[in-house]
Amino acid sequence: MLHSSTNSNDETQPLLRHDEENSTISIPHQSSLCLSQLAVICFLRVLDPLNFTQIFPYINEFVSRLHLTEDPSQIGFYSGAIESVFALSQLVAIYPWSSLSDSIGRRPVIIVGTLGLTISTNFFGVSRSFLAAMFARALAGLFSGNVPVIPTVLCEITDPENESFIFPFFGIFWPLGMVLGPLIGGSLSDIALKFPTVFDYAVLKAYPYFLPCLVVAAINFAGMLSAYCFLQETRKPTQLVRSAEAKPLSTKELLANQMIRCLCTSACFLSFVTTAFDVVFVLFCYTPIQKGGLGLQTSQIGYALAISGVAAAFFQLVLMPTLLRRVDHAKCYHFTIAIWPAVFVILPSLNIFARYMTDETNGNLNDNASAVLWVGIGFVLVFAKIGFLPYTINTLLVKQYGPSTSSLGASNGLLQFFICLSRSFSPLLSSSIFVVSVENDLFMGYGWAILLSVISMGSIHFSGCIMEESKRLRS
Secondary structure (H helix, E strand, O other): OOOEOOOOOOOEOOOOOOOHHHOOOOOOOOOHHHHHHHHHHHHHHHHHHHHHHOOOOOHHHHHHHOOOOOOHHHHHHHHHHHHHHHHHHHHHHHHHHHHHHHHHOHHHHHHHHHHHHHHHHHHHHOOOOHHHHHHHHHHHHHHHHHOOHHHHHHHHHOOOOOHHHHHHHHHOHHHHHHHHHHHHHHHHOOHHHHOOOOOOOHHHHHOOOHHHHHHHHHHHHHHHHHHHHHOOOOOOOOOOOOOOOOOOOOHHHHHOOHHHHHHHHHHHHHHHHHHHHHHHHHHHHHOOHHHOOOOOOHHHHHHHHHHHHHHHHHHHHHHHHHHHHHOOHHHHHHHHHOOHHHHHHHHHHHHHHHHHHEOOOOOOEOHHHHHHHHHHHHHHHHHHHHOOOHHHHHHHHHHHHOOOHHHHHHHHHHHHHHHHHHHHHHHHHHHHHHHHHHHOOOOOOOHHHHHHHHHHHHHHHHHHHHHHHHHHHHO
16 A cells, blocks of 8 residues: 655655654665565455456356346346455455465465466356356455555565655556556457457357456466565564553544544445446446437447556556645545535436437437537546545555554555445445336436435545544644
8 A cells, every 4th residue: 555644745654753863765776676666466356346346247148048038128137246256355364364364474375376376267258147246256355355465475574764755656556456457358258259359268158257267377487476476474473662661552532533533434335336327327328218328339438448447557556646745635535525426417318318329220429429428428437436546545545544653554454445345345235226216217217326315425424524523633
């Protein structure tokens, strides 16, 4: 995670402050060993979002070919379940993997996790039943539970003088995975049908979603090999504790703190809303125009999600540092969350436009209308990605207002648990909301947008509480 300072004159500081006389930030000469370590963990950082999102462009089509239902509007139930099981399994595995890395070391945990991801991803590509797909994604989620170990390695190979350079650089690799996942999934799925003269292979016809899974598995395997060959163990046999004045707080004591409680609750709502947007947006794009969606092809959905990932990377590198320097962190957190109701309300307008501009003779949009629609899609995606910025800011708020510096790791771990908790059930619940709304024509079929807007207001409420609590703590 990025360890950013709450001081407006400096973007990052170490968890334990160094002497004031040494506080000038500089980028020292990096040893080749340090650079190789950094390169490996940045590569590994890509894998979790890559594996989570690569199925998004084609998951509805995948479920449709399983012939689980004859009603296309029911597909969302099953696709949501497959998407949710990954996050649920990851939630269960987060603490065991982290604890195991403290016992046997970071390196073996990372190597085993990436190897397991390689196997489970390939298994999903050859799945031909709903249960097999659920099992493969659950297995992938379990092996992705070692995600918190990677930032731990980053903390252990950096020092106060180079954190201001390394942490912002490291932060870009998560949205990079969000870009690559949909691109691979959307471009390579059903490749034998798209390019029959080039990919005329029986295996690709029998398993139309094997190729994107194979490519992602190959990237996972490359990550495993890079960790095995270049990643050195960073866990020390005896950790040096600089100060033993404060005893680490228990989970109960942390949750008794007003700021931590508000941060965890707000983050839980935020995670639900952002994950719901990712899932519902794909369903919205896949659903036929007359059913309340946009009727896009799988490859087009992949391109749209790639636009989303590019916007996230841009905001992370360009907008985020400026906001953190010029705006109070609590206010910035509140106002970036506050855009979510508007995002969900805007989405139905795209369908209204598409319905109005559809040619009744062939059921398609003309070139001009299609161009305008894509401009609208791009606007919504760029606007929505501003709402993802609070994920960086809430870590800074934990650091600034946490009850104890000795419990900073536990506070961040608690925050991550609540984020993963809502991420585990958000896909299933949000896709169900979409399906029920469209199927029963609730509020002209746009009831899902209204309900998700209302839910997003819950996060706004708690982010407002965070802003008020920060004022109280500063006074």
